[in-house]
Amino acid sequence: MAEKRATREAYGAVLIELAKAGRDVVALDADLASSTTTAKFGAEFPDRFFNVGVAEQNMIGVAAGLAASGKIAYTGSFAVFATGRAFDQIRNTVCYGNLNVKICPTHAGLTVGPDGASHQALEDIALMRSLPNMRVIVPADYYEAAAALRAAADIDGPVFVRLGRAAVPVVYDESHTFDLGKADVVAEGGDVTIAACGIMVEVALRARDLLAADGVSAEVINVSSVKPIDAEALVASAAKTGHVVTAEEHTIQGGLGGAIAEVLSEQLPTPMLRVGVRDMFGTSGPADELLIEYGLTPANIAEAARKLLD
Amino acid sequence: MQTTTDIAQLEAQARRIRRHIIEMTGIAGSGHPGGSLSAADIVTALYFSVMKHRPQEPSWPDRDRFVLSKGHAAPVLYAALAESGYYPVEALGTLRQLGSILQGHPDMCKTPGVEICSGSLGQGLAAACGMALAGRMDRAPWRVYAMIGDGEAQEGEIWEASMFAAHYKLDNLTCVLDFNGLQIDGRLEDVMSIDCPSEKWRSFGWHVVKIDGHDFVQILAAFDEAKRTKNKPTMIVARTVKGKGVSFMENQVGFHGKAPSEEQMKQALEELATE
Ligand SMILES: Cc1ncc(C[n+]2csc(CCOP(=O)(O)OP(=O)(O)O)c2C)c(N)n1
Ligand SMILES: [Mg+2]
Numbered sequence: 001m002a003e004k005r006a007t008r009e010a011y012g013a014v015l016i017e018l019a020k021a022g023r024d025v026v027a028l029d030a031d032l033a034s035s036t037t038t039a040k041f042g043a044e045f046p047d048r049f050f051n052v053g054v055a056e057q058n059m060i061g062v063a064a065g066l067a068a069s070g071k072i073a074y075t076g077s078f079a080v081f082a083t084g085r086a087f088d089q090i091r092n093t094v095c096y097g098n099l100n101v102k103i104c105p106t107h108a109g110l111t112v113g114p115d116g117a118s119h120q121a122l123e124d125i126a127l128m129r130s131l132p133n134m135r136v137i138v139p140a141d142y143y144e145a146a147a148a149l150r151a152a153a154d155i156d157g158p159v160f161v162r163l164g165r166a167a168v169p170v171v172y173d174e175s176h177t178f179d180l181g182k183a184d185v186v187a188e189g190g191d192v193t194i195a196a197c198g199i200m201v202e203v204a205l206r207a208r209d210l211l212a213a214d215g216v217s218a219e220v221i222n223v224s225s226v227k228p229i230d231a232e233a234l235v236a237s238a239a240k241t242g243h244v245v246t247a248e249e250h251t252i253q254g255g256l257g258g259a260i261a262e263v264l265s266e267q268l269p270t271p272m273l274r275v276g277v278r279d280m281f282g283t284s285g286p287a288d289e290l291l292i293e294y295g296l297t298p299a300n301i302a303e304a305a306r307k308l309l310d
Numbered sequence: 311m312q313t314t315t316d317i318a319q320l321e322a323q324a325r326r327i328r329r330h331i332i333e334m335t336g337i338a339g340s341g342h343p344g345g346s347l348s349a350a351d352i353v354t355a356l357y358f359s360v361m362k363h364r365p366q367e368p369s370w371p372d373r374d375r376f377v378l379s380k381g382h383a384a385p386v387l388y389a390a391l392a393e394s395g396y397y398p399v400e401a402l403g404t405l406r407q408l409g410s411i412l413q414g415h416p417d418m419c420k421t422p423g424v425e426i427c428s429g430s431l432g433q434g435l436a437a438a439c440g441m442a443l444a445g446r447m448d449r450a451p452w453r454v455y456a457m458i459g460d461g462e463a464q465e466g467e468i469w470e471a472s473m474f475a476a477h478y479k480l481d482n483l484t485c486v487l488d489f490n491g492l493q494i495d496g497r498l499e500d501v502m503s504i505d506c507p508s509e510k511w512r513s514f515g516w517h518v519v520k521i522d523g524h525d526f527v528q529i530l531a532a533f534d535e536a537k538r539t540k541n542k543p544t545m546i547v548a549r550t551v552k553g554k555g556v557s558f559m560e561n562q563v564g565f566h567g568k569a570p571s572e573e574q575m576k577q578a579l580e581e582l583a584t585e
Contacts, residue, residue, distance in 0.1 A: 061440065093427055
């Protein structure tokens with residue numbers, strides 16, 4: 001069994017690392033610091049950590065002011081509240097001003113589990129992707145989350161890093177680096193491209209094994225940089241395989257599948273199927289059972305690939 | 311202490327700013343004269359007496375910051391910035407036009423001297439809190455000033471930020487409430503009363519000063535008192551008249567977001583004539 005770690009674990013740890021390296025980082029949280037792990041940073045750097053209470057809109061506004069005054073402002077909360085409750089603040093103050101605010105919420109997607117629909121962000125990628133100046137990163141695992149959180153400090157402007165609650169299998173190791181705007185071909189193949197982000201990268205790799213057993217060779221691409229997106233790599237892979245399946249722990253409207261459909265429809269129309277949540281809210285349950293319930297399993301991806309190849 | 315000539319100079323400056331507000335909205339054919347005129351004396355006091363700033367060096371690190379949270383009053387800010395020398399006064403004639411540095415609502419990326427984007431009400435005070443916090447972390451000498459509208463104070467985020475500022479004892483932050491009693495759909499009392507704002511902010515842990523927002527002696531004294539207040543942010547509750555200085559605009563809901571016609575512009579400028 002592969003190592004399992006939650007991407008959120010990287011958050012507090014990387015903030016500590018950045019502050020120790022002398023970066024002018026501050027962290028804000030909205031009464032979820034223990035869940036998002038920013039509390040760990042707060043314990044080591046109390047002068048650089050500010051809890052705003054249950055007030056996400058104010059958190060984003062304060063972060064904007066800190067950023068306008070030279071700080072690298074990281075914010076924490078759950079993805080539903082960070083992006084939905086404070087959307088107008090992110091749009092009108094942070095993105096319009098191109099301010100150095102990092103929106104790195106945890107508890108994105110179905111794998112939140114028992115808290116249910118109110119807490120399972122399934123539209124946050126779509127929301128953030130629609131905003132000018134915003135960069136959208138959906139790390140595949142713990143190591144990529146750490147790399148992306150580090151990279152965010154070097155990007156001058158708004159960055160969204162999507163983190164999860166559940167411990168999930170790792171895909172990479174310590175040596176992994178993150179390049180904004182670059183997709184990573186994690187496994188090559190010639191018959192079908194599976195482009196995935198977040199936890200679905202590991203699921204896609206297992207789908208690849210299922211397909212291999214049928215003699216189908218799948219290429220798996222980690223598109224953790226959803227915006228800017230690596231159109232070149234996607235077009236190259238689509239040109240090679242002629243079939244594209246996308247996979248995300250998010251609604252299929254406006255997320256990764258939407259982004260890739262936009263690229264391919266303009267540059268290289270390619271038969272596509274999107275695996276994701278189909279215009280529904282989430283529900284309570286254990287994370288692994290939810291992935292089955294909503295069709296986000298290796299079998300679902302393999303099935304989509306076979307359908308395309310038929 | 312201010313001398314009477316200081317005050318007379320500020321009054322003259324405010325009059326010039328009011329003229330700009332009328333002209334720029336009149337030329338643009340749109341914009342928000344009412345809330346710009348109610349704020350004119352306070353904004354004049356900030357830019358021409360209270361704040362340390364360098365118009366030739368807009369990002370001078372030690373400058374005091376002003377956040378116009380009620381961003382629709384952009385004309386008063388643009389006029390004060392132009393009169394200060396951030397950009398030529400002629401630029402005011404381009405308000406709201408394609409390609410202008412002067413957008414309908416403040417844009418920090420386009421306009422020298424604008425500290426933060428605003429226009430979506432309720433957000434500026436939070437940003438001002440963040441600036442004040444950064445200033446304190448850096449032990450910087452600068453102060454942060456913000457202005458909110460009374461209608462704007464109906465936004466929940468204003469109260470989130472108000473809690474925050476008091477909790478973190480941001481005594482380098484001073485906010486002005488432009489208490490003109492009017493919003494778009496009518497009088498606050500009829501639409502949604504904010505009742506006794508002084509008591510509200512006092513109970514939120516702020517130091518509160520109540521003034522006549524058109525009396526420079528009171529305005530300057532209030533900013534002075536705010537500077538001397540320790541461990542608490544200060545809210546200056548400024549009683550103002552929406553449309554102040556133009557007889558037919560005063561206390562008129564209709565001039566919240568309507569530019570004067572050519573005829574009205576002429577009359578307003580006559581009323582605001584400088585000697
Ligand atoms: C979030 C948001 N909602 C609505 C508006 C539209 N709007 C512009 S000004 C205004 C009324 C503001 O009233 P007040 O704060 O009292 O402004 P003033 O009287 O000082 O002009 C409204 C509702 C807005 N700009 N932002
Ligand atoms: Mg008002």
